[in-house]
Amino acid sequence: MFRYVVKRTLAAVPLLLAVLTVSFFLVRLSPGSPFQREAELPEEVRASMEAAYGFDRPLPEQYVRYIGSALRGDFGTSFMYKDKPVREIIAEALPVSARIGLLAMGFSILVGVALGVMAAVKQNTLLDYATMTGIMAGKSIPPMVLAPVFVGVFALGLGWLPVAGWNDGAALNLVGPVVCLGLYDVAAIARLSRASLLEVIRNRYIQTARAKGLPEWRVVLGHALRESLCPLVTYLGPALSSILIGTVVVEQVFNIPGLGRYLVAAATNRDYTLVLGITTVACLLVVAFNVLSDLALAALDPRIRVQ
Amino acid sequence: MAHRKNAFHVFLVTLLGAAAAPSLSVVSGGVSSAAWAAPKGTVLKIAGGKEIESLDPILVDGADAALVARGLYEGLVVSDPKTLEPKPGLAESWKVSADGLTLTFKLRSGAKWSDGSPVTTKAFLAGWKRALAAENGAYYASYFDVIQGAENYRKAKTAAERDFTKVGIKAPSESELVLSLVQPAPYLLDLMTQPIFAPLHEASFAKHGKAFVKPENLVVTGPFRLAAWKLKDKLELVRNETYHDVRNVKLAGVTVFPVDDAKTAYNLYETGQVHWTRRVPLATLASLRTRDDFHLERMLNTVYLRFNTTRGPLKDARVRRALSMAIDRKIIADKVAREGQEPARTFVTPGLAGYTSTFAIEENVEKAKALLAEAGFPGGKGFPATTALFISDEQSKNVVTAVSAMLKKNLGITISPRNLERGVYYDALDALNYDIARSSYTAKFLDAKSFLDKFTSQNTYNNLTGYKSPAFDTLVAKAEAQSSPKERARLFAEAEKVLILDDAVLMPLYFNTSINMWKPELKGLHTNVLDVHPLKDLSLESALVKK
Numbered sequence: 120m121f122r123y124v125v126k127r128t129l130a131a132v133p134l135l136l137a138v139l140t141v142s143f144f145l146v147r148l149s150p151g152s153p154f155q156r157e158a159e160l161p162e163e164v165r166a167s168m169e170a171a172y173g174f175d176r177p178l179p180e181q182y183v184r185y186i187g188s189a190l191r192g193d194f195g196t197s198f199m200y201k202d203k204p205v206r207e208i209i210a211e212a213l214p215v216s217a218r219i220g221l222l223a224m225g226f227s228i229l230v231g232v233a234l235g236v237m238a239a240v241k242q243n244t245l246l247d248y249a250t251m252t253g254i255m256a257g258k259s260i261p262p263m264v265l266a267p268v269f270v271g272v273f274a275l276g277l278g279w280l281p282v283a284g285w286n287d288g289a290a291l292n293l294v295g296p297v298v299c300l301g302l303y304d305v306a307a308i309a310r311l312s313r314a315s316l317l318e319v320i321r322n323r324y325i326q327t328a329r330a331k332g333l334p335e336w337r338v339v340l341g342h343a344l345r346e347s348l349c350p351l352v353t354y355l356g357p358a359l360s361s362i363l364i365g366t367v368v369v370e371q372v373f374n375i376p377g378l379g380r381y382l383v384a385a386a387t388n389r390d391y392t393l394v395l396g397i398t399t400v401a402c403l404l405v406v407a408f409n410v411l412s413d414l415a416l417a418a419l420d421p422r423i424r425v426q
Numbered sequence: 427m428a429h430r431k432n433a434f435h436v437f438l439v440t441l442l443g444a445a446a447a448p449s450l451s452v453v454s455g456g457v458s459s460a461a462w463a464a465p466k467g468t469v470l471k472i473a474g475g476k477e478i479e480s481l482d483p484i485l486v487d488g489a490d491a492a493l494v495a496r497g498l499y500e501g502l503v504v505s506d507p508k509t510l511e512p513k514p515g516l517a518e519s520w521k522v523s524a525d526g527l528t529l530t531f532k533l534r535s536g537a538k539w540s541d542g543s544p545v546t547t548k549a550f551l552a553g554w555k556r557a558l559a560a561e562n563g564a565y566y567a568s569y570f571d572v573i574q575g576a577e578n579y580r581k582a583k584t585a586a587e588r589d590f591t592k593v594g595i596k597a598p599s600e601s602e603l604v605l606s607l608v609q610p611a612p613y614l615l616d617l618m619t620q621p622i623f624a625p626l627h628e629a630s631f632a633k634h635g636k637a638f639v640k641p642e643n644l645v646v647t648g649p650f651r652l653a654a655w656k657l658k659d660k661l662e663l664v665r666n667e668t669y670h671d672v673r674n675v676k677l678a679g680v681t682v683f684p685v686d687d688a689k690t691a692y693n694l695y696e697t698g699q700v701h702w703t704r705r706v707p708l709a710t711l712a713s714l715r716t717r718d719d720f721h722l723e724r725m726l727n728t729v730y731l732r733f734n735t736t737r738g739p740l741k742d743a744r745v746r747r748a749l750s751m752a753i754d755r756k757i758i759a760d761k762v763a764r765e766g767q768e769p770a771r772t773f774v775t776p777g778l779a780g781y782t783s784t785f786a787i788e789e790n791v792e793k794a795k796a797l798l799a800e801a802g803f804p805g806g807k808g809f810p811a812t813t814a815l816f817i818s819d820e821q822s823k824n825v826v827t828a829v830s831a832m833l834k835k836n837l838g839i840t841i842s843p844r845n846l847e848r849g850v851y852y853d854a855l856d857a858l859n860y861d862i863a864r865s866s867y868t869a870k871f872l873d874a875k876s877f878l879d880k881f882t883s884q885n886t887y888n889n890l891t892g893y894k895s896p897a898f899d900t901l902v903a904k905a906e907a908q909s910s911p912k913e914r915a916r917l918f919a920e921a922e923k924v925l926i927l928d929d930a931v932l933m934p935l936y937f938n939t940s941i942n943m944w945k946p947e948l949k950g951l952h953t954n955v956l957d958v959h960p961l962k963d964l965s966l967e968s969a970l971v972k973k
Contacts, residue, residue, distance in 0.1 A: 151849020
């Protein structure tokens with residue numbers, strides 16, 4: 120397993136280089152510059168800034184210098200937030216996105232698996248139909264609609280929760296973002312769990328377990344559930360990395376200092392260094408979660424060997 | 427088999443642990459990384475606008491950054507919160523020579539930095555020299571241009587040309603500062619309230635370099651110090667106990683929450699999480715107008731359409747005048763923009779003390795049609811396809827669409843609104859690759875120069891219209907050289923008439939407003955045309971009552 124992890128990690132290096140290269144040229148070749156504003160910079164200031172950031176050098180030379188720094192973990196200073204190195208911005212924002220993303224995913228898994236198991240066990244009953252209809256309705260409401268409604272009801276209406284803000288990650292401030300983010304994946308997880316469990320409980324070893332007189336809850340939870348989680352684990356890898364970076368709307372509505380808001384602002388303002396820094400982190404997260412997903416799969420299913 | 431079961435159990439525990447682990451730190455409440463903890467009690471909480479980009483005084487840009495920066499950095503002069511008149515700051519007094527070309531400032535004795543060291547004129551020389559050095563990227567370095575030698579210094583291409591001793595900023599002693607000007611500048615004192623004119627704590631800058639603005643390093647002269655700054659989360663200020671007038675600083679601290687979304691800012695205010703919001707959602711405006719805590723004020727900001735005078739039919743001033751006369755600005759302000767704006771028939775905003783525009787654009791469709799016909803487009807026939815650019819936002823889209831509809835109806839010409847992403851929009855303006863573009867301008871200081879010198883032929887990086895008029899350039903230059911305020915105002919008014927009425931380079935639409943809502947217990951806050959609010963003068967009444 121250690122060799123597998125090392126192998127996958129080394130394989131991530133060319134992937135990272137490819138992502139950085141494409142991103143670098145995409146941002147640099149797009150129209151606009153980080154020094155553009157409605158009231159323009161004096162020409163000599165713009166020229167000095169461009170020289171200071173190396174923009175007066177040929178693009179390939181800029182690329183080589185940038186990649187060299189990036190591989191040393193130095194993404195430079197943000198063009199927008201001029202007092203902050205990109206590394207510092209990411210170090211502050213990533214834990215925030217990670218906390219909300221992991222909690223949201225945990226919420227999705229707990230609720231989604233529970234609903235999926237319930238629907239599978241009570242297949243073709245009213246409970247099954249009601250559950251599936253309910254979660255599909257939930258899936259149809261994207262976070263950008265759900266979040267303001269959630270705020271309207273639970274914060275402004277009932278006054279149970281704060282309207283917005285991070286407040287150093289206080290529990291009440293997490294409820295809204297976690298639920299609004301997590302509900303969206305509940306549907307996918309519930310459907311996957313239901314379909315997978317329905318397939319697994321038809322296996323002979325499940326029939327054997329029942330024949331041995333085990334109570335149904337032990338048959339389902341103790342024997343069938345484990346194998347049925349395999350497709351879910353495959354889904355979770357990419358889902359987790361996208362939930363960590365793609366939470367812009369929820370961060371905006373709840374005013375959370377996460378990575379998603381930075382990425383959008385950086386792209387709009389041509390903050391090259393911040394865009395590339397966040398892109399690198401996103402790439403690393405995708406690789407990491409995919410590796411973890413594979414390892415988890417191997418742990419769940421003894422028939423799978425990591426090679 | 428047992429080890430497979432264990433592996434599964436380990437997996438489940440790991441998964442649950444990964445979900446629960448973040449919440450454990452939630453229980454512990456998280457830890458603030460403040461350099462100094464903000465005291466409890468009289469802390470003002472503000473829902474600001476977009477995140478501040480920099481607290482380096484030479485890079486401060488935008489109203490939200492200026493609000494905080496004016497609390498941290500006090501320069502020679504500060505603004506009166508009601509009238510915006512310049513008042514003594516770190517300078518206890520100043521003298522202006524009879525010809526208006528020499529300003530002499532006397533520093534307040536006993537003025538200290540937040541680390542207890544004395545403030546001297548050396549700090550001002552260091553700060554202003556740093557602002558003028560082009561490699562430091564100060565957006566507003568041109569503010570110093572009225573000082574002798576400053577423009578040459580900032581534009582110098584070689585080290586030899588760059589000689590600060592040739593700049594008209596001298597410190598004959600540690601408490602006296604003398605400025606020698608190129609021409610009289612009655613607006614200079616007002617301009618010097620801006621953060622770019624703040625002194626620099628040289629020891630801190632020498633030790634930390636650009637990191638001198640971090641909370642743990644920043645040494646300030648203002649009524650507040652920087653306690654903590656977490657991007658997109660909050661910025662915390664605490665009272666600076668070494669401030670020369672600390673007795674009159676009633677707030678123990680200020681917390682600013684950067685809030686991108688107007689609805690979120692409003693919700694924070696309504697639920698009492700903040701005392702003051704500077705943004706409200708457009709949809710709720712009508713219902714808020716009657717409330718006592720709603721404050722609307724005209725700003726020195728004009729929203730206008732900019733014409734590219736170098737191509738197509740818009741090269742002809744008659745066409746531009748026709749377009750400008752053929753719209754109803756009252757409908758645009760009242761029914762389209764809908765934030766309490768006033769229709770703009772001049773470019774310089776009314777309310778600028780000592781200045782009155784001498785004209786108003788006449789909205790007359792028949793005369794506009796006649797002008798257009800004279801220019802060769804009777805009834806709009808033959809008028810080529812023309813686009814009007816705007817940066818993606820709802821209000822800009824609505825305004826440009828409304829103007830296009832009016833021009834279609836009144837003149838029979840087709841102007842297609844075109845929404846561009848920000849970077850692409852600025853590229854188009856830079857390259858003069860546009861026909862019409864929606865723009866807005868906020869005056870930075872209380873003088874018509876702030877509005878008008880943008881459009882001289884020399885000011886290519888702000889002009890962005892291709893407009894070159896010797897008559898306009900001459901009027902602006904004469905006005906700037908005037909020492910008599912009355913004559914200065916008269917000449918600027920003439921220049922404005924040339925720019926807007928005769929040559930119609932810009933089509934003013936409306937004057938923008940500032941919107942603020944604050945709780946009744948917040949005292950000392952006043953609206954004004956620059957939307958400048960010194961934090962020093964604010965207090966929370968209920969907190970005082972509790973004492």
